[in-house]
Amino acid sequence: MAHTEVPNSVLRNIExxxxxxxxxxxxxxxxxxxxxxxxxxxxxxxxxxxxxxxxAWKGALRARLAWTVINDPDSLLHKVVTAKYGADPWENIxxxxxxxxxxxxxxxxxxxxxxxxxxxxxxxxxxxxxxxxILDRRxxxxxxxxxxxxxxxxxxxxxxxxxxxxxxxxxxxxFGTIMAQRILNIVTTPSAGADQPELIKSCFGSSLAAVVYRxxxxxxxxxxxxxxxxxxxxxxxxxxxxxxxxAIPTNMWLxxxxxxxxxxxxxxxxxxxxxxxxxxxxxKLREVLDILGKWxxxxxxxxxxxxxxxxxxxxxxxxxxxGALYCYxxxxxxYCGVPExx
Numbered sequence: 619m620a621h622t623e624v625p626n627s628v629l630r631n632i633e634x635x636x637x638x639x640x641x642x643x644x645x646x647x648x649x650x651x652x653x654x655x656x657x658x659x660x661x662x663x664x665x666x667x668x669x670x671x672x673x674a675w676k677g678a679l680r681a682r683l684a685w686t687v688i689n690d691p692d693s694l695l696h697k698v699v700t701a702k703y704g705a706d707p708w709e710n711i712x713x714x715x716x717x718x719x720x721x722x723x724x725x726x727x728x729x730x731x732x733x734x735x736x737x738x739x740x741x742x743x744x745x746x747x748x749x750x751x752i753l754d755r756r757x758x759x760x761x762x763x764x765x766x767x768x769x770x771x772x773x774x775x776x777x778x779x780x781x782x783x784x785x786x787x788x789x790x791x792x793f794g795t796i797m798a799q800r801i802l803n804i805v806t807t808p809s810a811g812a813d814q815p816e817l818i819k820s821c822f823g824s825s826l827a828a829v830v831y832r833x834x835x836x837x838x839x840x841x842x843x844x845x846x847x848x849x850x851x852x853x854x855x856x857x858x859x860x861x862x863x864x865a866i867p868t869n870m871w872l873x874x875x876x877x878x879x880x881x882x883x884x885x886x887x888x889x890x891x892x893x894x895x896x897x898x899x900x901x902k903l904r905e906v907l908d909i910l911g912k913w914x915x916x917x918x919x920x921x922x923x924x925x926x927x928x929x930x931x932x933x934x935x936x937x938x939x940x941g942a943l944y945c946y947x948x949x950x951x952x953y954c955g956v957p958e959x960x
Contacts, residue, residue, distance in 0.1 A: 684726030
């Protein structure tokens with residue numbers, strides 16, 4: 619995938635096999651699709667399982683090759699491809715015939731663009747709206763005021779004077795007083811010649827491909843990060859991941875889909891069996907917690923789902939063992955109550 623052209627259709631067929639392996643119980647029966655494949659491919663800190671979307675992962679793998687070419691002008695590969703195709707892999711010129719190597723480098727460069735920031739030299743390579751050259755974001759994705767007509771399809775060199783220093787009047791006309799002051803504080807390096815890209819994010823502890831792939835999904839927004847701190851066994855951790863996504867076949871979940879004739883709890887509690895009931899209100903769960911309390915493991919009783927999640931987040935910081943024990947109790951009560959569904 620990193621060094622050869624693999625058709626997207628082949629990658630999609632491979633993903634189809636992976637989905638079938640994950641969701642089908644055996645060759646004669648199909649499992650239910652509780653969570654979309656797209657969500658499963660989210661990074662773990664965004665609430666996914668960390669599977670790879672192969673199309674996105676292909677570009678991330680090729681970003682390593684593109685960065686090597688861009689960052690090492692003395693390499694033989696850089697000299698060969700730039701002599702034939704130019705030094706800018708982001709150039710919009712599409713050639714009718716080009717080598718597979720150049721196609722791979724271009725795709726890697728496109729994937730790499732999201733984590734690059736440009737050091738302004740002569741400003742000829744940096745697009746004002748589409749490239750990152752102010753802080754760590756592109757202006758087209760920045761909620762700020764800008765005179766779009768003046769900078770649309772323009773490069774940063776339009777904001778520089780003949781000495782490659784900022785033209786304060788032009789900058790202020792295009793961006794306004796406040797934004798202009800931020801831009802004027804950026805140091806240009808005309809002595810270095812052409813604009814130079816640099817990585818916005820450090821790759822310490824991760825590969826470049828992993829950083830590029832992670833960038834495609836934006837900032838982490840998984841509100842249940844405490845679950846990772848509890849260090850649960852993978853079996854219980856996966857169960858809780860499903861619980862928090864309402865992706866577990868409770869009787870209410872099945873009733874809404876016409877797959878069950880009742881929504882009551884399987885333990886005979888008399889209440890509706892939903893996610894909140896399984897985590898907090900089930901009579902069998904409370905019975906188990908009461909027994910654990912008599913054994914010396916004093917666990918809290920929660921009345922609502924919100925209280926339970928807040929309480930578990932606190933336990934993840936203050937008493938990880940008790941938090942994990944509560945999660946284990948919820949897991950085993952569920953699986954002992956409805957073994958036929960799992």
